[in-house]
Amino acid sequence: MTLSSFFKAELLTLFRRKQSIFNALIFFVMVVTLFPLGVDPSPDFLAPAAGGIIWCAIALAILMSVESLFKEDYNDGSLEQWLVSGHSVSVLVLLKVFAQWLMVVIPLVLALPFLSKMLFLASELIPVMLVSVLVGSPALFLIGAIGAALTVSLRGGAVLMLLLILPLYIPVIIFATGAVRAAQLEMPFTGQLAILGAISLLALAISPLMAAISIKASVS
Amino acid sequence: MQAVTTLCVENLWLERGDRDLCRGLSFSLQGGQVARIIGENGAGKSSLLKYLVGTLSAVEGSVAFNGEDISAHRDVLIQDLLYIGHTPGVKSVFTVAENLKLYAPHSSNQELEYALTQVSLDAYWDTPAAQLSAGQKRRVALARLWLTQKPVWLLDEPFTALDVSGVEVLEQRIKDHVITGGIVVLTTHQPLHSLNPVTIELAS
Amino acid sequence: MNWTWFHKLGSPKWFFQWADRWGKVCFWFGTVLLIVGVIWGLGFAPQDYQQGNSFRIIYIHVPAAVLAQSCYLAMGIAGFVALVWQMKLAPVFIKAVAPVGAVMAFISLVSGAIWGKPTWGTWWVWDARLTSVLVLFLLYMGVIAIQNTLDDLQLADKAVAVISIVGVINLPIIKYSVEWWNTLHQPATFKLTEKPAMPVEMWLPLLFSALGLYLFAAGVSMWRMQNEVLVRERRANWVKEEVMKRGV
């Protein structure tokens, strides 16, 4: 197994298992549609809340898509093969998360402008929204990967995963919606985006290591 | 002239939950030998293999590869190791060929075809692994034995679910491998016909 | 520098005997301090000129909140020790402290709500402090849940260490983000603790109850650790001797 054969295999798996990517997308769209239906469809409510609604929906959709990140690899023995592949497990985790990020975030980003318009978000705010998703979502995937690795050997780990990981998502959601909010109020918003980027970088440094420790402990 | 490959375990104490799987177990293998771990179900055969590859830690004991102590880090061993566990890492979304290419990316299509012919899967090149039987899946994993240069093989119940001809072919491959100086450690409940293994017994 | 104490701490037997002695001392000394501090604070310390008597809950609220954070910090450090030095007692420590910390976070949430009623007129406000204690409480719940869900002890120990470390790294980020968010959403609620220097009669009982609660929690944690050590080392000879000696 080489790193490139591994990465190609990951992309191919995701491509073949389109269902999981679609699930995340459909979940995202459903949650966003529920808000106008459940709370208030008027632009007065939706326009200021749009950033928050979209970001909460994205966080949940991403959490759902990473929850089973290592499940199949655990069940078919691939994780065990990772450990004897001679590659650092952290690097393998990183590649896997990167592949997952690519395949899940691209559809979300494509759907984003339409959903933003449906929530009456002003057109000039959509780029800010997009940038916040691109800069902030890596942290969500990376942090989620730790939870997925910790709960991989459990049968029904989804709820536990939610409990473990959602509190850690709070800063990302706060700063991302903060950036959109600031842009709405015509205030500077690059600071929030920079903090988002910093959180993603921190997650990039720590999460593969922690996920690797968890995987090693789970496989035995 | 390359030195002989050796794998030595000394004074090993393995524990699972509250049960001792082995205590004070020592053995020493060198190139050309096949070792067979025997014991009842749950005696700890798989656990011993997992200790050797480093996914399970021991209470006490040490392991050395080519004279070098690798108790703390298995890196040196892993470079020379092929391990096929109970669940051998065959991905059901991939076809048979894709599965092999993942683990042997440098092999040519001809080599892959040769390996698949050996395990009588040459007709299944493009079949998704999800559509294979248990024995056929195991054969996909075992096909890696014809593609590898690694000297040390650790095989957990490689004969399970194989038919008679499959067992024969595999025994032959193992024989060929140890003749060239390799080491094979395997677990099995079936009698071996053409191999003459060293036995490592785990009493429970 | 003498490191023997560090290695001794790694020995469950030595720890058990040490904790046997010092755990009780901490517990009783802490209980006395806590009672003195709370009675002094609730009954005798002067009234606050703005909030009257309702501010007195500070003598419970603040120590609990501070302790809840300290416990998590300690768990994070123990998690690090567990992963890097593989010290046997570190996971035991985390397991023992997590529920204590969770209870402290819960007390500080409840007392915060009780304080909020007369002060802000509602039980719950999305105030930065309350929100971050709420998140802290959720983090504790995560640690406790994973500890109880994983059957495999080694896996559970690793998992708890990982999640404690990740939580501790996140704690300042969470706190900062919540504070920042709070100033964005809630300008101008009046501040409770930023007042020109508390008089001695007010902060001394606070110091007493905080210190008392720390010692009390340390005592309880040591006792919980002792139990856990006994369970984990149940096959060791010294445990059998210990149990025989006391005739349990």
Ligand SMILES: Nc1ncnc2c1ncn2[C@@H]1O[C@H](COP(=O)(O)OP(=O)(O)O)[C@@H](O)[C@H]1O
């Ligand atoms: N993942 C596990 N967690 C805890 N105990 C296990 C695990 N896997 C196996 N065991 C225990 O370890 C012992 C040895 O298992 P194993 O090595 O798989 O036996 P064998 O391969 O000889 O049948 C068994 O008693 C089993 O109950």
Ligand SMILES: [Mg+2]
């Ligand atoms: Mg077995």
